[in-house]
Amino acid sequence: xxxxxxxxxxxxxxxxxxxxxxxxxxxxxxxxxxxxxxxxxxxxxxxxxxxxxxxxxxxxxxxxxxxxxxxxxxxxxxxxxxxxxxxxxx
Numbered sequence: 842x843x844x845x846x847x848x849x850x851x852x853x854x855x856x857x858x859x860x861x862x863x864x865x866x867x868x869x870x871x872x873x874x875x876x877x878x879x880x881x882x883x884x885x886x887x888x889x890x891x892x893x894x895x896x897x898x899x900x901x902x903x904x905x906x907x908x909x910x911x912x913x914x915x916x917x918x919x920x921x922x923x924x925x926x927x928x929x930x931x
Contacts, residue, residue: 849912856905864897 871893875881 844911849914850910852912853905853909856908857902860901863901864894867897868893894927914928 868890871889875889
């Protein structure tokens with residue numbers, strides 16, 4: 842169980858690193874796309890960085906957290922605890 846959790850944590854950290862790289866690439870792509878249609882102002886750049894990067898991290902990070910929860914055994918523990926409680930009520 843401990844090694845399963847440690848492996849899941851290592852995988853989660855790798856996923857977070859890849860998510861951060863994907864966020865940076867998406868911000869660069871969005872800024873490049875915006876630059877095609879006119880000059881980039883500081884407020885536009887900051888809003889784009891904040892919106893695109895934070896949205897990417899939030900969306901992908903929640904998926905990564907769900908995968909971590911499943912791989913580390915947290916979901917199984919909750920499922921077993923719930924089933925045990927139902928068996929006692931019968």
